[in-house]
Amino acid sequence: MTANLKQRAERQESEVDSPLKPMLHTEADAAAEELNGAAGAAEESEELIGIFYVENRRRKQNIKIVVKLCPDGVYLRRETTQNDHINEQLIRIDDIIGSSCGQRLKKRTRGGLNSCKSTKNQEQQQQQEQHQHPDEDDYGEEDQQRKAADTSAYLYIYAYLKKEKPLRRVQTLRILRFRTSDDYAENLATARLWHRTIRKHKRRSGAAGETARAAGKKLLILLNPKSGSGKGRELFQKQVAPLLREAETQYDLQITTHPNYAQEFVRSRKDLMERYSGIVVASGDGLFYEVLNGLMGRMDWRRACRELPMGIIPCGSGNGLAKSIAHHCNEPYEPKPLLHATLICVAGRATPMDVVRVELNHRDKHYVMYSFLSIGWGLIADIDIESEKLRSIGSQRFFLWAIRRLITLRCYRGKIYYLPAKSSTGQPAGAAAAAAKAAESGPETPAGQANNQSEPQSPEFSEFRDLPDDEDVELRDSQSDPDQFADALSLDRSIYRQNADSWHSAVSRRTAYYSIGGHSSRSNRSRLNVTQRIEAANAEFNQLMPKGTIPGLQLPLPAADGWLHEEGEFVMVHAAYTTHLASDCFFAPESRLNDGLIYLVIIRAGVGRSQLLNFLLGLHSGTHLPLEEDPHIQVVPVRAFRIEPSGSHGIITIDGERVDYGPIQAEVFPGLINVMTTTGQ
Ligand SMILES: Nc1ncnc2c1ncn2[C@@H]1O[C@H](COP(=O)(O)OP(=O)(O)OP(=O)(O)O)[C@@H](O)[C@H]1O
Structure with missing residues (x-):
């Protein structure tokens, strides 16, 4: 098909979509040889073309559909003699998640286009069909006989067409019926050729997952049956497993039995990279955290991070990462988060994502962990953790507790240090410039020991490196x-x-x-x-282990290295490195998965309650941050930060979970892991 046709297909896509849907059944035409010819020569071919027919029972006529499979996807061109009208549709290769071929599926499939080809006389065949198929809905014994008599092979193409305004995925099934021959094996061979060609085009379109699948690797799926409402297992069977089947995805399902199960599994499994093409967490953000830290606990963490993209199917209560990934690749999230997230996971593409290395002090011990979402001190962390007792009322708990905390507003004394991200001119970027100015007038950064570590990397070096090779x-x-x-x-x-x-x-x-x-x-x-x-x-x-590039938590942070420092009372300091902290909390709208930035939101004591209320109400839509410089609420893009709380009471969270209260510091490692996306790099 020509570029012209392609253009028309794009233009007329919606027009074609609905007339095709109700059509059922098929009839053949003498052009079967054309298909045979194409099929025979096309084993290595980029393109397959076939002519199929659908019966329009209402108009009592057959409609000819030219179907072309090429690297772009599947073009369907419908031709009618009436008004010389042509409708075209392109099902893009990226929207096709998989296909299957074989005998007719017993269960009636939805939204299908049945087409066929045959060398038999069309009328004769049609009569035979009508005799054999008096009732399409009858799937009893008669159906079995019919199936036995049917030598056709069927190709089922499963697609989820992406539509904008509103952003959504439209489930679409196209069925091609092959009956060129009276021999089922021959028809099946043709259907298989189409099936293989679809997979080949998907592989070539950059879906690395396809290559891994071709190498016999599976997806590892870790499911927490206790996450969210506790219905993870049921939801998986109903919503996720059918999609995985359509996408021809082989997987190992591991149901976690206790906290740390996933972490230990991922950390200790020796053949992880040989056996699996990626790891999908069907759970909340908590289990993703476990898997991330399990990977980072491996001796071969570097290879594991590089070779095993990670995905998430949101079954938890917050689901910040799943929403951030959907936002990143402009994929829908609601109204079916599990379906949309599964589509992302089977797309077979991956994008690097930043990871934050966190250091904590507890008593005499010093700990390191890896975080992917956020670190919180003060208001939001308090609301998150303290409202746990209202978990039974659902997400309303955050709102109710926020009101309570507004009435009894708390401030926390302490010191914060941060290393603002530099713009390309070498100056602190955007809001960071304001922060730099504010900090300049603040207390001096403590002069300290020389930094015995190397100069921190600029985020412009987007690949994390700590060893030469x-x-x-x-x-x-x-x-x-x-x-x-x-x-x-x-x-x-x-x-x-x-x-x-x-x-x-x-x-x-x-x-x-x-x-x-x-x-x-x-x-x-x-x-x-x-x-x-x-x-x-x-x-x-x-x-x-990956080395931190900033001084250890016990060491001073020299102003000479670009560290800014502020001491005082804070309502909150919250750092985010993904756009969403939860599916309904658009906390860092500017954030990108692999920008090498931590967005540090600082709310200082003295902020008005109404301003704070607006902040909290705006979190849902991402309109919470002041548009102009504000003395109380500020967002600073940084590469690293440290919090030193003064007292011993308060709440600090990492990725939404509480950790011991005390000094904490964090540093971003750009693009350390890969997450599954539909867009790729
Ligand atoms: N079988 C299990 N029983 C109890 N706890 C588990 C089990 N498997 C995993 N966990 C623990 O449950 C914690 C929370 O899980 P997860 O994040 O999946 O759900 P959630 O808390 O409902 O979601 P969110 O983090 O989005 O709020 C994890 O940190 C994990 O350690």
Whole structure:
């Protein structure tokens, strides 16, 4: 088909869509040889063309449809003799999630276009059809006989057409019926050729997932049956599994049985990259956090992050990441978040996403964990956690608790430090410039020890790097004594876990943190006792972990390195690195998945209640931030920050979960992981 035809197809898409839908059944025509010819020569061909017929029972006529499969997708061109009218439709290859071929499906499928080709005489065939199919809805014994007599092969094409205004996906099924031959095997061979060609075009369109699938890899799906309303398993079977079937996606479903199950599974599974093409979390943001930290806990974390894109199917209560990803690739979210998110996960494309490395101090220990959504201190963290007791009333709990907290407004004293993101001119960007100005008049940044770490990377270097060469790391892993090391590491982990339980037990479900212990040599490990081996493994593991580029939490942050500093009373400091904190909280509208930025929203003491009310009400639509410079509410794009609360009472959250109250610092690692999207890079 020509470019002209393509243009017309785009123009007339909606016009074609509805007339085609009600058409059922098919009839053949003498052009079958054309298809045969095309099919025979087309094994390596980019294009397949067939002529199909649909019967329009109302008008008692057959309508000819020319179907062309090419790298763009499937063109359907309908020709009628009346008025010389032509309608065209293009089903884009990106909108096709999969296809299947074989015998006629027993269950009536919705929205289908049945078409066929045959060498048989058209009228004779039609009579035979009518005799054999007195009632299309009858699927009893008669149906079985009919099926047995039917030598046709069927190709089912499953598509979800993307439409704008309103943004939505329209479920569409097109069925092509092949009956050129009286031999089912021959018809099936033709249908299979079309099926293979669809997959080939999907692969070539950049869907890396297709390549992984071709290599026999599966998706790993981790489902938390307790997340959200607790109906995750049921929702998965009803809404997600049918889509995965349509998309021909092979998967392993792991139902989590307890907190940390997913983290441990991902961390310890040896053949993770060999077996799986990606990891999908069917849960809330909490389980995604576990999987992220499980990957980061692997010796081969670098390869795991690179090779295993992560996806999320929102079954939780907040679902900030799922909404942020949908927003990023301009995909719909409501009214069917599970369906839309599954479509993203089966699209087979991935986009790099920033991860934030967080350091915490607790008692004498120093912990590192990885976050993907937000860090909160003050108002929003308080509302989030304190309203847990009203969980039974649903999302209304946030609103009710927000009102309560507005009446009894709290402020927290402390210090905040941040490293503003630089614009290309080297100056602090946008709001950061205002922050810089405000901070200049504030107290001096404490002069301190020289930063013994390298200059922090600019976010313009969007790929995270901390070691010169990936391959070196992998080589080293394979050259070491893996068994001995794995033993030592697992012993080490069990000790962490005891600490983890005591550390976070009552207040947090978070357990992903690693002690940054002292270094010890791993040479002569075989002569070391168990404790020494644990220490050695621990030290080696820490060597391999991504290195922070800012001074450690106990060290000062020198103004000379660009750190700004502010001390005072704050209503809230909330840092976000995705657009949405929850599906209905558009917190950082400017944020991009891979921009290397943390959006630090600071609300200082002295803010008026009405201003605060407007802020909270505007969160839903992303209109909460002041358009002009404001002394009380400010958003600063930063690359790193530190909070040092003065008192010992308050709430700090990471990705919506409470952690111990105390000093915390965070630094963004641009594009460290890959998340599943429909757009790709
Ligand atoms: N089988 C299980 N039983 C109890 N808790 C579990 C189980 N599996 C996982 N968890 C824990 O439940 C926590 C919360 O899960 P998740 O985030 O999926 O749901 P949610 O809290 O309802 O959603 P959101 O984070 O969006 O509010 C996770 O941190 C995880 O550790």
